[in-house]
Amino acid sequence: MSKILNVTLSDIEYEILKKVTIVEGEEGEKLRNLLRYYLFNLPELTSAKYALKRVENKEEIESYLREVWAAYELMDNPTEVWKEEKINKLTTDLIELNVLLKTGEKQYAPANKFRNLYKMLLHDIATDSRDMDEYSASSVATIQLLMEFGAGVLSNEMIRDGTILLNEGWLFVYATAMKRAREFMKTKKLFPEAAPIIASTKKV
Known part of the structure; x- marks a missing residue:
């Protein structure tokens, strides 16, 4: 089941989010894509x-x-x-x-x-x-x-x-x-x- 999250960002956090280029998307979509990026790049343990x-x-x-x-x-x-x-x-x-x-x-x-x-x-x-x-x-x-x-x-x-x-x-x-x-x-x-x-x- 999908979850809908309401997230409050500070002005600085919001400006940083807009400048993030490693993933695409706008606002909430970009946050989700950042999570997907994190999951995909979990460090490989030795x-x-x-x-x-x-x-x-x-x-x-x-x-x-x-x-x-x-x-x-x-x-x-x-x-x-x-x-x-x-x-x-x-x-x-x-x-x-x-x-x-x-x-x-x-x-x-x-x-x-x-x-x-x-x-x-x-x-x-x-x-x-x-x-x-x-x-x-x-x-x-x-x-x-x-x-x-x-x-x-x-x-x-x-x-x-x-x-x-x-x-x-x-x-x-x-x-x-x-x-x-x-x-x-x-x-x-x-x-x-x-x-x-x-x-x-x-x-x-």
Whole structure:
């Protein structure tokens, strides 16, 4: 639901607003565009700072993760039973947060900034928590980024459903690729001589 705000600016603040050139628009529209500009340019935290925040917010993140997996206990893909209205509202909210980009008619994709940060976090989380499966690591990465991109104002439901939608729509493919790569490396370690034998056979 949209909110209408009445803001009182001093003469100096108003003159500054008129001279702002980084966004377009008049008065209230320009203020809204400034907010959008701020959201789009939220500073990217380093890997170490995200790791620190995971420790600081461990209980909250784990609580969100439990809610995500509780939804999966009912069915393999919770989004399959969601109404179109819910999905539309969710995608609209994620677009406003610069998490998703609209690429066509009812077609969306993660924004580059979000995707790149997700891939960094997925690697870090999966590396730091070897006992955690790849799909849980993916969910933790998505949860943490939604908490960050939402600037602490998103509801529990929004974070839970946003995590599920993003993972099912676009991000679980990275977790699957990581899982397969890990399984391959385990096989390679179990049979270290296999590759040289195959190579020598080809030469003959």
